[in-house]
Amino acid sequence: MTPRYSRIVGTGSFLPARRVSNDDLVAQLAAQGVETSDEWIVERTGIRARHFADKDVTASDLALEASRQALAAAGCEAADIDLIIVATSTPDMVFPSTACILQHKLGVAGCPAFDVQAVCSGFVYALTVADAMIRAGTARRALVVGSEVFSRILNFQDRTTCVLFGDGAGAVVLEVSDEPGILASDLHADGSHVGILCVPGNVYGGEILGSPLLTMDGQAVFKLAVGVLEKAARATLDKAGMQESDIDWLIPHQANIRIMQSTARKLRLPMDKVVVTVDQHGNTSAASIPLALDHAVRAGQVQAGQTVMLEGVGGGFTWGAVLLKM
Template sequence: MRFARITGTGSYLPAQRLSNQQMAERLAARGLETSDEWIVERTGIRARHFAADDQNASDLAVEAARQALQAAGVAATEIDLIIVATSTPDMVFPSTACIVQRKLGVHGCPAFDVQAVCSGFVYGLSVADAMIRSGGVRKALVIGAEVFSRILDFSDRTTCVLFGDGAGAVVLEAGDTPGILASELHADGRHVDILCTPGTVSGGQVLGDPLLKMDGQAVFKLAVGVLESVARAVLDKAQRQAEDIDWLIPHQANIRIMQSTAKKLRLPMDKVVVTVDEHGNTSAASIPLALDHAVRGGRIRPGDTVMLEGVGGGFTWGAVLLDL
């Protein structure tokens, strides 16, 4: 049997780091009041990174991809599949993945984007795993990259302080030893309105509202429930138990959601990788960013069992269990 295993990780954060205090000062100039204490208490976020005006999602993605390729010892020209998970693409079309492909100097292999918002990386990883298992792909690059700062409403203090920009990437390679053990993906379009950016382009004009909208309480309630259920479903598929998890890497949106998920799975917080405090919510980039942070920090090591899980607009959610 063929299996897919992560052989390299990488990540990239834009140079501009904004602390809560700096965000508070920006909002104060607009007549809005917030504070470091208010943000930390509700979210656990202390800082986030914003891309420069001349940086697009593909630029962040390429930097993360190069790190992952170097870690795996794989040349870009060896890659035969590129998947980019993003909700903030460079263009309407072509895909950001095709732009990344050009910038990496890769030609001919399939390249496409996955749009599942904050669950995007888990969706992309699951698709790449299936393509490797089918025999059509041997080495895949899966990237989550976002420039959410471009779609934030800075007149809404409840949402603009939550998000940041960044990218994370992994190299997946075919092998005889199991790496990705099981995955589970879901969506429920009945909840489209609770987290969305309801704008589009028509005739050269923006129709609707191109800025992010969120019903925070509704998102929180749904997220807590589905993250536990999807984690248990993946464990059942892999014939593993929660106590077999060495590390839980949930989507980095809100520390309270992460704490609740860990509690429901009876995992101590010292088994949860937390980067939301420094990165904010980087949507599809948050899971691979956190994974690379923990790998390069020496916490996650070869042989560890890792649960990745995401939840986002759509409403989408999913999880992947893997042995690193």
């Protein structure tokens, strides 16, 4: 029996129109009695701007625009898709899934559609699941999306977290192929670290119990992230029988430039092989990797035939990596 593989054949992304520079955010926070500065934000994170969605814009709205771009790039229609997976931590509703809502907005019905919730590792998880389903023969063409409206869950009284995140969406079309595209992946989680990055609130009887806003122990996250990202990347390379030198591009979750620099250094990769969008997009959680991938493809950086390492780490605590050939 001929082996089945999957390959990315189209990418897309979308950012809300409202761009919020550090200076814009500093002014907003100052009006609320919270002090910070552009210099403080850039030095600690590398972030200079982010995009925030308007109040009536949902994760599925952003996902729809990114999906349309990815479908156009792949040269196919929504009706050609037989699997939809959306990675998000900020869904439109408690249920149904954002993927089902996206399916309806795309004007199609019938194919399986579901969400993956692994926070900032969500797109890596979703891509791995889609690849497995295509290899198993249960799908031929998948739409895999990361979409977030993190501005909804930020505490604008906490300058250590509210300056980090932004909204956006990225998407890929993953198609069955005779040639390997997704070469290997490596996924992990450790629930003992739930408390260092979470939104601890929940809904009960129409009321919110606990806090509905993001809370994070930044130092603990940083310490864990730099270690597990290197291990996941090396494990993925081992599974593919490849070396660090085989990587043409590293596209990490765009959380913090210092984490990205540390990971690149550990993998002995120069920063000119790392796709960086955190400076203009902030941390868009599950959207950050597909956003950065699409940005790099459309800028002519990532090209057909090149080997790309994707990796992410997020609340849960979750982490993982995917090695692919474009």
